[in-house]
Amino acid sequence: EPPRTGRLALYLLGLQATCPPLSPHRSLVTWLKYYLEEDWTGSRQQGHPITSYYQYGLGVLALCVHRKRVREEVVRRLLTAQHRGKLGHGGNTVDTEAVVALAFTCLERRRLVGTELAAKLRVATHEASRNMAEAQGPDGIIGNIYSTPWALQVFLATGECQTEPAFGQAMAALQENLGAFGTAATMAQVLPVLHGRSYLDIASMHCGEEPDTLTPLDMEPLAEVLGNKTVQLVVECPLPWCYELRLYDRLVPVPAAASLLDVLQAAAALEPRDFRFHTQDTPQGPFLTEVLGLQARQEKRNYWQILTAPNTPLQMGIADYRPQDGETLILRLSEW
Numbered sequence: 001e002p003p004r005t006g007r008l009a010l011y012l013l014g015l016q017a018t019c020p021p022l023s024p025h026r027s028l029v030t031w032l033k034y035y036l037e038e039d040w041t042g043s044r045q046q047g048h049p050i051t052s053y054y055q056y057g058l059g060v061l062a063l064c065v066h067r068k069r070v071r072e073e074v075v076r077r078l079l080t081a082q083h084r085g086k087l088g089h090g091g092n093t094v095d096t097e098a099v100v101a102l103a104f105t106c107l108e109r110r111r112l113v114g115t116e117l118a119a120k121l122r123v124a125t126h127e128a129s130r131n132m133a134e135a136q137g138p139d140g141i142i143g144n145i146y147s148t149p150w151a152l153q154v155f156l157a158t159g160e161c162q163t164e165p166a167f168g169q170a171m172a173a174l175q176e177n178l179g180a181f182g183t184a185a186t187m188a189q190v191l192p193v194l195h196g197r198s199y200l201d202i203a204s205m206h207c208g209e210e211p212d213t214l215t216p217l218d219m220e221p222l223a224e225v226l227g228n229k230t231v232q233l234v235v236e237c238p239l240p241w242c243y244e245l246r247l248y249d250r251l252v253p254v255p256a257a258a259s260l261l262d263v264l265q266a267a268a269a270l271e272p273r274d275f276r277f278h279t280q281d282t283p284q285g286p287f288l289t290e291v292l293g294l295q296a297r298q299e300k301r302n303y304w305q306i307l308t309a310p311n312t313p314l315q316m317g318i319a320d321y322r323p324q325d326g327e328t329l330i331l332r333l334s335e336w
């Protein structure tokens with residue numbers, strides 16, 4: 001079983017944010033320190049933590065927010081990875097670089113590292129902010145709409161929000177696209193930003209003053225879309241050990257409001273029954289793990305990437321994406 005660095009880190013951040021009674025989670029902190037070390041054993045063999053630099057960065061950030069020191073070696077590992085440009089994988093560079101930059105800012109601000117290392121962290125954070133400003137598109141988005149909140153958290157945490165022109169443009173882009181944040185996982189990353197805060201502020205929250213503002217909203221039901229649509233479903237395996245590139249290609253008729261998950265379910269019910277798939281529940285929704293009996297292997301860093309033809313990766317998961325009539329969707333076994 002892989003180390004639980006990221007989930008534990010998110011849990012600890014969440015706990016702290018809900019104003020718990022005094023230090024109830026000492027053993028969780030000890031576990032997180034243990035998992036960070038476990039996670040790193042992956043790097044000796046593969047050159048990256050067993051989970052990912054994103055989770056490793058979250059781990060350091062959560063410990064820092066809990067005012068816990070980590071060995072300087074643990075921090076230096078992240079610094080080296082950043083210098084060597086190893087934080088990026090696939091389209092997720094901005095998310096990972098931002099999480100790591102937040103962890104660096106926290107360690108430096110809370111003086112949890114020596115002065116020499118603190119100076120290096122300051123330089124590295126500045127470099128990360130520069131990269132993010134450079135990654136900004138003409139629409140103000142940094143990376144994609146879901147990584148933009150992370151980039152904004154860095155500008156807020158470092159105080160660069162006062163001077164960095166990219167900040168205002170990204171904030172405006174966010175306001176225009178708030179409808180994209182429909183799941184708890186994406187909301188958790190954007191909400192602090194809308195209040196001018198970053199995850200670092202969890203460390204200095206004034207507890208006891210929280211009014212009970214968590215009242216459920218009455219959601220309006222989605223307008224019913226009538227009619228049908230047809231989606232072309234393609235499965236590809238470009239990896240060397242696959243006997244063929246294109247493993248499946250078929251038109252799938254579905255109701256007009258169907259999500260990609262509905263399309264996969266409809267394909268599985270078509271005769272002959274030659275399409276099957278599996279998903280795993282995650283806080284982001286169902287994650288596609290297996291198609292046509294081929295399982296994406298975490299330890300080999302493969303995953304089922306989802307794309308719209310000819311070659312654009314989707315920015316949403318299978319349950320959230322609603323294909324258009326006539327669209328071609330590709331499930332491609334890829335490496336990250």
Ligand code: B12
Nearest residue numbers: 006007146147284285286287288303305306313314315317
């Ligand atoms: C690392 C990562 C991946 C890795 C995960 C593998 C791994 N072992 O680490 C890989 C490369 C496989 C991946 C794949 C995808 N990802 Co991704 N991923 C991330 C990233 C950078 C960190 C996730 C993480 O570790 N969280 C911390 C851990 C502790 O939380 P967790 O809930 O346990 O995380 C697990 C699941 O969330 C799952 N997962 C990762 N991505 C996604 C995406 C979806 C839609 C689902 C349901 C699950 C899922 O893998 C995580 C690790 O086990 C986030 C960035 C972010 N801002 O959140 C994007 C992010 C979550 N991914 C995203 C997307 C769009 C995808 C893909 C749909 C891309 C594609 N077109 O194929 C696919 C998923 C397709 C599928 N098979 O269902 C978006 C989701 C946006 C949204 N609307 O919800 C994010 C926010 C990136 C972004 N800025 O766009 N991802």
